[in-house]
Amino acid sequence: MNRIIESDFPFPKLSLIAERESWRKEVYRPIYYLHKWWAKRLGSVFRGILLGACLEKSEDFWQHYYSKNTFNDKIVFDPFMGSGVTVGEAIKIGCRAIGRDINPVAYLSCRASFSKYSTNDVLSTFRKLEKENAPKLLSYFATKTRRGINATVLYYFLVKTISCPKCGGEIDLFTTRIFSRNAVPRKDPSARSVCPECGEVNFTTFDAKAVNCQECGFSYDPRKGNIKGPDVKCNHCQYGFRLVDRMAQLEAPLGFRRYAKLVLTHDGRKLYESLNDADRELERRVATEFAEIESSFIRVAVAPGYNTNQMLKHNYRYWHQLFSDRQLVCIRQIVDTLRVIDNEDLRLLFACLFSGTLEFNNLFTSFKGEGTGAVRHMFAHHILKPEMMPLEANIWGTSKSSGAFSCLFHSRVERALSYKSDPFELRVNGSKSNKVHGINMSLSPRVTDDFGLFNSNTETVYLSTGDSSCTDLPDNSVDLVITDPPFFDNVHYSELADFFYYWLNQIVEISSKSTTRSSAEVQDTNSELFTAKLTSVFAESRRVLRPDGLFIFTYHHSRHEGWTAVHRAIRHAGFACVQSYPIKAEMSVSMPLQQAKSPIHLDLIVVCRKDSKYIKQMNKECPNVMSAVSAAKRQVSALKGAGIKVSLGDAKVTLMGRLLCEIHTIRQLDLEEKFLDEIENDIDSYVGQLAVTRGEVLYEEVDTQPIQLTLFEEMAEYLANKAN
Ligand SMILES: C[S@@+](CC[C@H](N)C(=O)[O-])C[C@H]1O[C@@H](n2cnc3c(N)ncnc32)[C@H](O)[C@@H]1O
Numbered sequence: 221m222n223r224i225i226e227s228d229f230p231f232p233k234l235s236l237i238a239e240r241e242s243w244r245k246e247v248y249r250p251i252y253y254l255h256k257w258w259a260k261r262l263g264s265v266f267r268g269i270l271l272g273a274c275l276e277k278s279e280d281f282w283q284h285y286y287s288k289n290t291f292n293d294k295i296v297f298d299p300f301m302g303s304g305v306t307v308g309e310a311i312k313i314g315c316r317a318i319g320r321d322i323n324p325v326a327y328l329s330c331r332a333s334f335s336k337y338s339t340n341d342v343l344s345t346f347r348k349l350e351k352e353n354a355p356k357l358l359s360y361f362a363t364k365t366r367r368g369i370n371a372t373v374l375y376y377f378l379v380k381t382i383s384c385p386k387c388g389g390e391i392d393l394f395t396t397r398i399f400s401r402n403a404v405p406r407k408d409p410s411a412r413s414v415c416p417e418c419g420e421v422n423f424t425t426f427d428a429k430a431v432n433c434q435e436c437g438f439s440y441d442p443r444k445g446n447i448k449g450p451d452v453k454c455n456h457c458q459y460g461f462r463l464v465d466r467m468a469q470l471e472a473p474l475g476f477r478r479y480a481k482l483v484l485t486h487d488g489r490k491l492y493e494s495l496n497d498a499d500r501e502l503e504r505r506v507a508t509e510f511a512e513i514e515s516s517f518i519r520v521a522v523a524p525g526y527n528t529n530q531m532l533k534h535n536y537r538y539w540h541q542l543f544s545d546r547q548l549v550c551i552r553q554i555v556d557t558l559r560v561i562d563n564e565d566l567r568l569l570f571a572c573l574f575s576g577t578l579e580f581n582n583l584f585t586s587f588k589g590e591g592t593g594a595v596r597h598m599f600a601h602h603i604l605k606p607e608m609m610p611l612e613a614n615i616w617g618t619s620k621s622s623g624a625f626s627c628l629f630h631s632r633v634e635r636a637l638s639y640k641s642d643p644f645e646l647r648v649n650g651s652k653s654n655k656v657h658g659i660n661m662s663l664s665p666r667v668t669d670d671f672g673l674f675n676s677n678t679e680t681v682y683l684s685t686g687d688s689s690c691t692d693l694p695d696n697s698v699d700l701v702i703t704d705p706p707f708f709d710n711v712h713y714s715e716l717a718d719f720f721y722y723w724l725n726q727i728v729e730i731s732s733k734s735t736t737r738s739s740a741e742v743q744d745t746n747s748e749l750f751t752a753k754l755t756s757v758f759a760e761s762r763r764v765l766r767p768d769g770l771f772i773f774t775y776h777h778s779r780h781e782g783w784t785a786v787h788r789a790i791r792h793a794g795f796a797c798v799q800s801y802p803i804k805a806e807m808s809v810s811m812p813l814q815q816a817k818s819p820i821h822l823d824l825i826v827v828c829r830k831d832s833k834y835i836k837q838m839n840k841e842c843p844n845v846m847s848a849v850s851a852a853k854r855q856v857s858a859l860k861g862a863g864i865k866v867s868l869g870d871a872k873v874t875l876m877g878r879l880l881c882e883i884h885t886i887r888q889l890d891l892e893e894k895f896l897d898e899i900e901n902d903i904d905s906y907v908g909q910l911a912v913t914r915g916e917v918l919y920e921e922v923d924t925q926p927i928q929l930t931l932f933e934e935m936a937e938y939l940a941n942k943a944n
């Protein structure tokens with residue numbers, strides 16, 4: 221117990237900083253936001269973990285948090301690199317860093333984030349791309365207003381269409397006729413709706429029950445469309461049918477129709493209008509151009525999977541089908557100019573920028589409303605969910621666009637570059653916070669994919685793509701393994717990442733494989749398989765870790781299997797859990813319905829050792845449950861004392877951490893298993909029981925003392941009875 225993270229880690233105060241970071245992650249840690257990745261962790265948490273793992277317990281944590289560190293004798297390895305949070309935070313405090321991820325999209329985006337660039341080269345490449353692309357791409361969004369004034373379309377509003385199986389008529393699949401409203405209608409109740417009779421855009425309010433069309437006088441209920449949930453009603457013959465049944469009879473994805481546009485005039489005004497002759501003429505031109513290039517898009521099939529099955533049901537069978545003709549014409553233009561960027565690093569950087577842009581420019585996006593980032597991107601849900609009223613945004617972008625190539629250049633690339641040259645930290649003081657500059661190493665190492673080079677050149681960071689259960693790192697070669705493993709649930713990163721990979725691989729050509737899926741990805745709905753794969757990565761981590769090294773990871777879960785899996789992986793890989801802390805996490809997980817009102821906001825930091833020399837008391841006959849419960853109680857109180865809300869789900873995460881530490885003090889592995897099996901099931905049924913008897917109170921944020929105490933007291937009593 222000689223490091224801060226093993227003895228007295230300041231998790232409450234660190235949680236406050238993490239919470240502040242979570243409000244504007246892309247501004248406070250832009251380096252990890254160059255490209256989309258899922259389940260990104262908070263940088264301040266990993267900075268804290270790294271410092272806690274490098275510093276002796278006698279040292280001053282906060283003094284080091286806000287000053288320059290040079291731990292260049294420490295090698296840190298992250299086997300589940302994701303967007304590179306561990307790697308980046310390690311570089312900032314002078315550690316040497318190794319990152320590996322099975323997914324090439326994660327690997328490429330990390331390489332792009334950490335590579336060294338000359339700002340001038342980046343800017344001149346952008347200017348060149350702007351010259352080659354902007355006029356052409358903007359011409360696909362040129363329009364005239366109703367009054368005949370030249371303007372630019374910010375967004376076209378699309379509705380999917382389907383032919384009626386009975387009368388053959390074309391049906392617009394509007395879920396509602398209101399297509400634009402303020403994200404906070406209390407602030408601004410105004411809204412726009414489209415007339416079902418003549419297609420005119422009418423001004424209304426978000427809660428209107430009736431609208432009289434200003435053009436044709438038709439009166440309609442704007443809340444009603446032709447599709448409600450799974451059911452479609454034909455507006456021509458009134459025949460009702462289920463969308464999925466009809467899709468099964470069809471071959472292709474649904475068609476669409478553009479019914480409205482939001483334009484930006486030269487004097488900066490935004491106008492909603494229906495489409496006019498100029499727009500229809502442009503549509504025809506785009507369709508003709510698209511027909512000429514359609515066959516140039518490589519056909520890569522979408523494979524079935526939890527995240528892709530729904531789009532397959534909608535007949536999206538190839539990755540390039542997720543776009544409109546206009547989007548594909550623009551994409552072809554950009555891809556062709558990116559592919560010929562000579563410098564490999566710059567090509568990758570702009571490929572990542574472009575790939576990120578696609579998240580906001582495809583048929584699975586929708587309009588979020590006024591008063592917010594206008595585009596609801598496609599990954600708002602974890603499954604790829606077809607959208608009935610998609611948005612077609614101006615892909616090059618204007619000063620008022622969201623998710624466009626030129627906008628993301630400023631908000632992602634330029635921000636990341638400036639952070640790379642002087643990475644700052646947040647200091648939180650009550651409701652205020654400030655940025656502390658000048659205390660970190662710059663984030664521009666030389667990235668290598670060759671361990672030999674890494675070994676011989678201390679200026680390098682070693683990044684690779686592949687299965688982390690098998691690495692080329694020598695035995696006992698790293699000081700710290702710090703990571704964030706996948707959770708045991710249904711989200712397969714690779715199923716989603718394939719959307720980006722299809723394009724990235726055409727620009728930077730990383731592999732001849734057409735998918736990022738791999739049977740070695742630690743992800744499975746089968747808990748045995750998930751555990752086995754997680755164990756093999758943990759075991760490899762143990763092999764490469766020095767005997768006195770620390771293995772630290774973050775985790776949370778709401779279900780028994782999630783905890784059993786992680787416990788088994790730790791133990792079967794040959795580690796023992798020596799310490800755990802709850803810490804503010806960025807996201808909550810999906811949970812069984814009965815716990816839905818108690819979301820998890822906390823992660824657990826699990827600290828493990830590999831060598832028995834460092835593991836005290838591994839000789840108990842049976843775990844002391846009461847001690848785990850009171851430790852959890854102390855941790856929860858400390859968080860609450862710092863002003864961090866703790867929900868019932870969070871309390872359980874905290875307790876599970878303490879139980880892991882506690883059961884790893886017993887000698888026999890089979891006893892641990894038995895104990896964990898028993899206790900996990902009991903804790904959950906007990907929590908469920910509590911919920912039923914206490915109704916809503918426990919499901920709310922547990923931020924008042926009596927509720928928290930009651931929960932723990934009762935749980936303690938219960939566990940004590942079980943243990944006896
Ligand atoms: C929870 S994410 C890590 C997220 C990361 N902490 C971040 O902040 O972005 C888990 C990562 O593990 C990767 N992964 C899954 N199985 C793997 C394996 N066998 N070897 C290496 N990486 C793997 C996934 O591709 C994913 O990027």
Ligand SMILES: [Zn+2]
Nearest residue numbers: 384387454457
């Ligand atoms: Zn019909």
Ligand SMILES: [Zn+2]
Nearest residue numbers: 415418433436
């Ligand atoms: Zn009308």
